Structure formats: C-alpha cells, structure tokens
Amino acid sequence: xxxxxxxxxxxxxxxxLLAGVLAGCGTTxxxxxxxxxxxxDSGSKKADEKVTISLxxxxxxxxxxxxxxxxxxxxxxxxxxHVEQETRPGGGEGxxxxxxxxxxxxxxxxxxxxxxxxxxxxxxxQNLLDLTSEPFQANVIDSFKPTVSSKGKIYAGPIGSTxxxxxxxxxxxxxxxxLSVPKTWAELMANSxxxxxxxxxxxxxxxxxxxxxQLVVLADYYNVQAAxxxxxxxxxxxxxxxxxDAGALKSFEKLEEIAKKGYMNKDFLAxxxxxxxKMLAEGKGAQYPMLSxxxxxxGQNFPDKMKDIGFFAQPGESAATNGLTVWMPSGAYIxxxxxxxxxxxxxxxxxxxxxxxxxxxxxxxxxxxYAIKGAKLPDNVAQAVKEMTPYFDGNKTAxxxxxxxPIKGSSLPQITTEVGAxxxxxxxxxxxxxxxxEKQAKQLGLQGW
Amino acid sequence: MxxxxxxTYSYAFLIPAAIIYLLxxxxxxIMSFFFSLTRWNLTSWTxxxxxxxKMFFQEASLLIxxxxxLIYALVTCVLKVVLGLLLGVFLTSKIRAKGYLRSVIFFxxxxxxxxxxxTFSMMMHPTQGLINTALAAIGIAGPxxxxxxxxxxxxxxxVDVWKGVGFATVIYIAGILSIPQEYYEALEMDGGGAFRKFxxxxxxxxxxxxxxxxxxxxxxxxxSFDLVWAMTKGGPGFTTDLIxxxxxxxxxxxxxxxxxxxxxxxxxxxxxxxxxxxxxxxxKEAEL
Numbered sequence: 095x096x097x098x099x100x101x102x103x104x105x106x107x108x109x110x111l112l113a114g115v116l117a118g119c120g121t122t123x124x125x126x127x128x129x130x131x132x133x134x135d136s137g138s139k140k141a142d143e144k145v146t147i148s149l150x151x152x153x154x155x156x157x158x159x160x161x162x163x164x165x166x167x168x169x170x171x172x173x174x175x176h177v178e179q180e181t182r183p184g185g186g187e188g189x190x191x192x193x194x195x196x197x198x199x200x201x202x203x204x205x206x207x208x209x210x211x212x213x214x215x216x217x218x219x220q221n222l223l224d225l226t227s228e229p230f231q232a233n234v235i236d237s238f239k240p241t242v243s244s245k246g247k248i249y250a251g252p253i254g255s256t257x258x259x260x261x262x263x264x265x266x267x268x269x270x271x272x273l274s275v276p277k278t279w280a281e282l283m284a285n286s287x288x289x290x291x292x293x294x295x296x297x298x299x300x301x302x303x304x305x306x307x308q309l310v311v312l313a314d315y316y317n318v319q320a321a322x323x324x325x326x327x328x329x330x331x332x333x334x335x336x337x338x339d340a341g342a343l344k345s346f347e348k349l350e351e352i353a354k355k356g357y358m359n360k361d362f363l364a365x366x367x368x369x370x371x372k373m374l375a376e377g378k379g380a381q382y383p384m385l386s387x388x389x390x391x392x393g394q395n396f397p398d399k400m401k402d403i404g405f406f407a408q409p410g411e412s413a414a415t416n417g418l419t420v421w422m423p424s425g426a427y428i429x430x431x432x433x434x435x436x437x438x439x440x441x442x443x444x445x446x447x448x449x450x451x452x453x454x455x456x457x458x459x460x461x462x463x464y465a466i467k468g469a470k471l472p473d474n475v476a477q478a479v480k481e482m483t484p485y486f487d488g489n490k491t492a493x494x495x496x497x498x499x500p501i502k503g504s505s506l507p508q509i510t511t512e513v514g515a516x517x518x519x520x521x522x523x524x525x526x527x528x529x530x531x532e533k534q535a536k537q538l539g540l541q542g543w
Numbered sequence: 544m545x546x547x548x549x550x551t552y553s554y555a556f557l558i559p560a561a562i563i564y565l566l567x568x569x570x571x572x573i574m575s576f577f578f579s580l581t582r583w584n585l586t587s588w589t590x591x592x593x594x595x596x597k598m599f600f601q602e603a604s605l606l607i608x609x610x611x612x613l614i615y616a617l618v619t620c621v622l623k624v625v626l627g628l629l630l631g632v633f634l635t636s637k638i639r640a641k642g643y644l645r646s647v648i649f650f651x652x653x654x655x656x657x658x659x660x661x662t663f664s665m666m667m668h669p670t671q672g673l674i675n676t677a678l679a680a681i682g683i684a685g686p687x688x689x690x691x692x693x694x695x696x697x698x699x700x701x702v703d704v705w706k707g708v709g710f711a712t713v714i715y716i717a718g719i720l721s722i723p724q725e726y727y728e729a730l731e732m733d734g735g736g737a738f739r740k741f742x743x744x745x746x747x748x749x750x751x752x753x754x755x756x757x758x759x760x761x762x763x764x765x766x767s768f769d770l771v772w773a774m775t776k777g778g779p780g781f782t783t784d785l786i787x788x789x790x791x792x793x794x795x796x797x798x799x800x801x802x803x804x805x806x807x808x809x810x811x812x813x814x815x816x817x818x819x820x821x822x823x824x825x826x827k828e829a830e831l
Contacts, residue, residue: 186795193797197585215797217584304778361669363690363779504796508604512780517692526603533598537582537798539589 146176147434147441148202150195152188153181156390156458157206160254163457168444175437177204185305186504189215196221201429203438206253209241209425210497215538216427218244223428223435225249230443238465241497242425250425251446252465254454257421258482259313259494260407262374262382265477267294268404275406277413279348286357289380297352298379299362299514300370304507307514309383310352310408311506314345316417316492317410326498332535332542337524344410346527349513350520363515375399383408385421389476390459405478407485417490418482422497423465462486500538503530579804588800595804604781608789609812615700615771615785616764622704623711623760624753630708631715631752632745645716649709656706660773663702664689667774689775692782699774699783703767711756718752719745754824761820765813786812 151161158181165177180202182191189212195201196216207213216222225231226248231239234252242250261282268274268285271292276282286296300306319325321341328334336342352358359365359379371388373379375396382388386405393400407418426445428438444450451469454460459476463469463486471479485491496502503509506527513523535543579595581588599605634645651659666673667688675685688698726744735743768787771777777784777792784792786809793802 186792189797190795193585217586220586301779304776361671361687361690363687364668364670364672504792504798505604508778508780511778515690515692515779517780517782529601529603533602533798533801534796536594536598537796537801539582 144174144176145434145437146178147204147432147437148178148180149441150180150182150192150202150205152184152206154184155394156387157181157254159390159458160454161206164253164445164450164453167449167453168441171444171449172437172440175440177441192216196429199431201431203429203432203434204441205427205429206424207427209238209250209252209422210494211500211502212496213242213249213425213427214244214500218247218249221430222249223430223432223438225251225428225439225442228439228443230446233448233467234446235465235467237493238422241422241493242427250427251442252423253426253445254423255460255464256423256462257385257387258405258407258462258485258491259309259315259385259419259421260383260405260482261313262384262386262388262478263404263406264374264377264380264402265404266402267292267377267380275404276409277416278409278411282409283351283355286352286355286381290357294377295357295359295373295379296381297357298365298370298373298382299358300365300367300382301363301511301514302365302369303367304511306367306370306384307510308506309385310349310514311345311510312494312496313383313408313419314348314410315495316407316419316490317415318342318345318495319492320410320415320417326495329495330499330501330540332532332540335524335528336531337521337528343521343524346510346513346520346524348408348520349510350516350523353514353516358514363511371395374403377402386461386478386482387421389461389478392478393459393476401477403476403478405481407490417492418485419494420462420491421494501531501535501540503527503534505530575803575806578800579807581800583800583803584797585799591800595801596808598801599804599808602789604784604789605786607781608784608786611696611783612765612767612785612787612812615696615703615767616761618697618700619703619707619764619767620757620760622700623708624756626704626708627711627715627756628746628749628753630712631719631749632741634712635716635719645712648712651706652709654706656769657773659702659706660770664774667698689783690779692779695775695779696783699771702774703764703770706770707760707763711760714752714755714759715749718749722748750828754828757824758817758821762813762817765816766809 149161149165151157158179161179165179168177169175182188192201192205192207193216201221207216224247226246228251230251231248238252239248242248242252263275267289271288273285273288276285289296318339318341322328322334322339325334325339325342334342336346359373365373367388368391370379370382370384371392372395374382375392376399392403407416409416426442428435428442432438446466448466448469451464451466454464455472460471460479462479462482463471471483509518509523509527509530512518512526513520518526532543578588580590580592582591582595602608630648634641634648638644667675669675669685669687669690672688674688678685686694689695722744726748727740730740730744766787767785768791771783771785771788772791775783777788786805790802790805790809793805
C-alpha cells in the first residue's frame with residue numbers, strides 16, 4: 095500500500111515537474127541548459143521531487159536585495175529547490191526572534207545571522223548543523239572561520255562582504271579646505287577644528303538610532319589591540335577592563351573629546367541614521383564614524399554623490415600603527431532539526447561559492463572584500479571601498495572585538511550615547527560598560543567572572 | 544448531600560474557567576518566580592539563587608528606572624485627575640457641540656500608542672519638528688524636547704497625558720452625571736454660585752470617579768512601557784528608562800533569568816504601591 099502511494103506521488107510529481115519545465119521553456123526550442131540541468135538532477139536520487147526550503151533574513155533593504163539575488167541565481171542552478179524567504183527585524187529585536195524560534199523548534203531551514211559574539215549566544219551545539227567537513231569550507235578565508243565556530247566546529251558559510259568600522263568623509267569638503275586624510279587622532283581633531291571654523295558640522299551624530307553612537311568606541315579596536323596584542327584573551331578571561339587598560343580607555347575618551355569640543359551637529363540626539371547619511375552625502379556634515387555597510391544605502395539614495403564619499407580608519411596615537419578594524423560577514427547557518435539538510439547544504443554551499451558572490455555583488459554594492467578565496471570586487475565598487483583596500487593589501491586590519499571575544503555588553507549603545515552627549519565622562523562610561531560586560535559574562539557562565 | 548443540592552450550580556461548571564485561569568495565570572506566575580532564580584536560555588537553566596536580584600539592584604540604571612517610574616506615574620496621574628475633572632465639568636455644562644467636543648477629547652485614546660509615540664517624536668524634533676517650528680514662528684526658541692536630559696521624561700509624560708486624558712474625562716462625565724439633581728436644586732435654593740457648586744457638590748460627590756482615575760492611571764503609569772519605547776527607547780542614554788524598559792532591554796540582551804527577576808520586582812513594586820493606595824482610597828470613599 096505504502097509503496098503504491100509513493101509510486102503515485104513520484105509519478106504525479108514527475109509529471110508536474112515536466113509540465114513546469116515545458117512551461118518554463120516557453121516557445122523557444124528546448125534550451126540546452128535546461129535539459130542538462132534536468133538530466134543531471136534526475137540522475138541523483140530523489141532529486142526529481144521539488145523541495146521547498148525556508149530562509150530567514152533580516153528586513154533591511156540591502157539584506158532583502160542580496161537574498162533575492164542569491165535565491166534567484168540558486169534556483170536557476172537547482173530548479174528543483176525552491177527557497178522561500180521570510181524576514182525578521184534587525185537589532186536586539188531580531189536577536190530575540192532568532193533565539194526564541196531556535197528554542198521553540200520553529201526555525202527556518204537556513205538563516206542568515208551575525209557571526210562573532212552574537213552567534214556564540216545561539217547555543218550552537220544544540221541548534222546548528224555542523225558544517226565543518228563540508229567541501230565548500232576550503233573556499234572560505236581562514237580568518238572568517240573562528241567567528242562562526244564553537245568548540246572546534248564550524249557552523250556557517252559567509253554571506254555578504256566584510257565591512258570596516260571607521261570614518262566616512264566628504265572628499266569635496268576635504269578638498270575645499272585643503273585637508274588630508276588623518277593618520278593620527280591629533281590630525282583628525284585638527285581637521286575637525288578647521289571644518290568647524292568653516293561653518294560645517296565636523297562630526298555627524300545620529301544618536302536617535304542609538305547603535306550608531308557605538309562606532310567611535312568599536313572602530314577603535316585596531317588601536318587597542320595594537321597597544322596590547324593579548325587584549326581580547328585577557329578581556330574574555332576578566333584580566334583587563336576598559337576602564338583600567340590605558341589603550342581601551344582611550345576609545346571612550348575619544349568620544350568624550352568629540353562631545354566636549356562640540357563637533358557634532360546640534361540635533362544629534364534627534365538625528366536618525368538615514369538623516370546622517372543624507373548629511374554626509376549633501377555635504378552638511380564632513381565626517382561620519384560608521385560601518386562601511388552604509389555603502390549600499392548611500393549608493394542607492396545618492397548614486398551621483400558616491401565619488402565624493404571616502405573612508406579612512408579611525409586613527410590612533412601614531413601614524414605608524416594606523417590600521418582598520420574589520421567586521422566579518424554574517425553567517426549562513428542551517429537549523430539542526432531541518433528536514434531538508436541536503437538541500438540546505440547545497441544552498442549554503444552556493445552562497446559561499448564564486449557564483450554566489452557574483453550574484454551578491456550584482457544585487458548589492460559590496461561594503462568591503464569578500465570572505466571567499468579568489469572572489470574579486472567588481473570594477474564599479476564604491477570609492478569608499480576602494481579607499482579601504484590598501485589597509486587589506488598592507489595587512490593592516492584587525493577583526494573587531496566582538497569577533498575575537500564572546501562578550502559584548504548589551505548596553506553599549508546607551509552608554510556611548512551618554513558619553514557622546516556629555517552626560518558621562520569617558521572614564522565613567524568605561525566603568526559602567528565594564529559592569530555591563532560583567533553581567534553578560536556571568537549570564538553566559540564564563541570562567542573567571 | 545442536601546447541601547450540594549442547595550447550590551444552584553455544581554462545581555463542575557467552574558472547571559473550564561479554572562483550567563484556563565490555572566494555565567494562563569497561575570502557572571506562568573509560579574514559573575516566573577522559579578525562573579527568576581535561574582540563569583536561563585529558554586532551553587536549559589541553572590539554579591543560581593538570588594544572584595539575579597542582586598545583579599538587578601546593582602544595575603547602574605536601575606535606580607534611575609525606579610525614580611523615573613515614580614515621577615512618570617505621579618505626573619501622569621495628577622495631570623489626568625486635574626485635567627480630567629476640569630474637562631469633565633466643562634463637558635457636562637450647558638455648552639454647544641457637547642457631543643462633538645466629547646468625541647474630540649476621547650479620540651486620542653483610540654489611537655495606537657506606538658503611532659502616537661512615533662508621531663510625537665517627529666513633531667518634537669528640535670530643529671525640524673512641528674512644535675518647535677511653530678514656536679519659532681512666534682519668536683520662541685523651543686527646547687530639545689526629547690534630547691534634553693532634564694525634560695525628556697516630562698515630554699513623554701505629557702504625551703501620555705494627551706493620549707490618556709480622554710479616558711479619565713469619560714469616567715468623570717459618568718461620575719458627574721450620576722450626581723442626583725436634588726443637590727443642585729438645593730444649592731440654587733440656598734443661592735450658591737458656580738464655584739460652590741463645583742467645590743461643595745461635584746468635587747466630593749464624584750469621589751468614586753476620582754478614585755478610579757487615580758488607581759487606573761497610577762498603575763498604568765507604573766507599568767508604562769510602549770510610549771517610552773516608541774519615543775525614546777529609554778534614551779538619551781538611560782535618562783527616560785522606566786523599570787519596564789530596563790526589563791525589556793535585559794530580554795533583548797538574552798538575559799532571560801535576569802529579566803524575569805526584573806518582572807518579579809516590578810510585580811512587587813506595583814503591588815506594594817497600588818494595594819495600600821487602593822485600600823486608602825476605598826476607606827475614604829466609605830467614610831463619605
């Protein structure tokens with residue numbers, strides 16, 4: 095009986111599929127590509143049945159574009175696998191949704207989510223499919239793997255490009271005022287003073303979206319680790335703190351200095367991220383400490399201004415140790431209890447392939463180099479990203495702290511808002527943040543806290 | 544046996560309601576007391592005693608949260624009582640377009656809190672907002688309503704009052720209309736004016752309405768969350784954080800045990816403040 099049923103199902107699905115192929119071919123004579131794909135698939139077992147896998151992504155325009163592009167390319171290559179996309183909010187709310195859906199057993203087959211400390215909080219052993227021995231891992235650059243690994247196992251392939259934390263700047267204003275890209279913090283402050291004197295906002299603040307307030311602190315990590323190469327390990331082991339490590343404390347003091355000198359736009363507490371980008375593109379503000387992932391949004395909204403927007407790393411004490419803090423791409427993860435592991439793996443493999451990269455860069459402007467070996471940036475890459483490549487080529491990059499330590503306090507946006515608004519000094523902010531970090535470390539049950 | 548038959552309904556009728564009540568109220572309450580004593584990631588938990596509570600009380604922003612919650616509850620409560628009473632008196636007096644005015648006052652209550660919050664936070668933008676542009680037109684430099692740490696909380700409280708006063712007014716209208724006409728007639732006989740009418744009749748006899756408004760708006764203020772979240776997310780920094788928004792942030796951080804402990808604390812705080820207030824007001828009402 096059951097055998098008969100399965101025969102029936104196979105028969106019906108084959109005919110449905112055939113009909114689909116015929117319809118797809120349309121009026122043109124059988125395109126050889128389609129027939130080939132069809133033949134190859136029916137060769138592998140069970141592949142004639144059309145399978146739908148689900149994919150969860152965050153709802154920013156850029157993520158949606160990338161997912162759409164990559165799914166279209168994937169479905170073309172594997173016509174028997176349909177990928178259904180679902181969106182979720184970003185930020186803390188999105189974290190909540192992902193964690194809750196994993197905990198309640200209601201996760202999609204594949205989902206895109208941050209790498210680094212946020213991924214560590216997902217309870218990987220229990221929730222994610224181990225992808226350590228998948229062949230595609232050979233294409234992935236080595237520095238990405240630890241950020242999606244837990245206890246020696248790798249759980250994802252990279253989706254999207256790397257990003258950098260640093261300062262966007264308006265090249266027109268820089269040229270008009272005869273300024274050059276600063277290599278030390280003192281030079282940056284001197285530039286800002288001149289910009290202010292010219293009646294332009296030197297530093298754009300967009301604290302209405304409070305996550306943007308963290309950038310000066312986070313993008314300073316290259317300088318922190320240049321001063322103390324063991325910072326991340328000691329920090330995770332509760333041996334150094336932001337308030338007591340001289341280099342780390344500077345990250346907060348830099349923000350305090352910007353606040354004290356009044357370099358930000360007057361209404362920075364009511365300005366949103368989108369409004370901040372607009373100020374930068376229109377030249378109302380000269381410099382914007384931000385992640386380079388703003389590149390596609392800038393490109394979409396201000397395509398004719400892109401050549402005026404450059405990017406530099408947040409400078410430290412000396413020009414000799416000037417380098418870039420880098421954010422790793424997100425990961426494409428597979429839910430451990432998925433019913434379509436085979437198809438999901440094919441999808442992640444495609445995402446991490448050169449074809450996948452081509453689809454991604456066609457759908458959205460990359461915000462930095464890709465984490466796949468041999469992947470090249472397209473020629474029309476944004477000026478800001480072009481200015482990032484010397485740091486990569488000269489090996490002057492370091493991953494942000496959240497990719498080398500599992501701890502990142504959740505109140506940092508509020509704390510940096512207070513420092514940036516002059517409510518707290520840099521030192522006070524660092525002390526409060528140390529407490530916040532302690533709370534997370536305790537909740538994670540880390541050793542030594 | 545005979546006793547059972549005296550009852551109109553058997554206990555069996557209670558079972559459906561009791562099951563729902565147990566499942567939806569009692570069980571989660573007990574569970575939350577339990578999970579507040581654990582480190583919990585939704586799938587597994589470790590018992591850590593009172594550590595969560597200790598940590599919650601050490602939270603730098605918690606003291607601000609307590610203070611803010613009290614200020615917020617008091618300000619919104621007092622303003623709703625005063626404005627609600629005045630509007631109630633006004634809307635029960637002999638005026639034109641009474642029905643229209645009543646619905647105008649009540650209208651904000653029907654709006655989604657989030658929509659109100661987003662709209663007002665745009666209107667309160669310091670340079671491009673409607674409010675400050677209007678003030679600038681008559682030569683007043685408006686403050687940064689939500690950015691200035693000294694007034695941000697009050698700005699949010701004012702919006703809460705704008706949204707909630709209609710409800711208070713409706714309660715007052717009902718209270719005032721239920722005052723028997725005889726009192727007014729007696730007052731007219733004795734030759735009392737409008738002020739006496741308000742002070743000696745309306746104010747004392749609408750006491751039950753006052754009590755309802757106080758209790759409802761005070762508890763509402765204590766556990767308020769949505770408006771603050773839509774307007775400031777507790778910012779700038781921590782300046783407009785209420786206990787509820789602090790708890791929400793702990794959930795967002797993934798500290799589920801800690802956040803549950805916060806909810807237990809909020810529960811205790813609301814009970815500790817609202818219960819005595821309630822019984823005090825009730826006693827007063829009985830003395831009438």
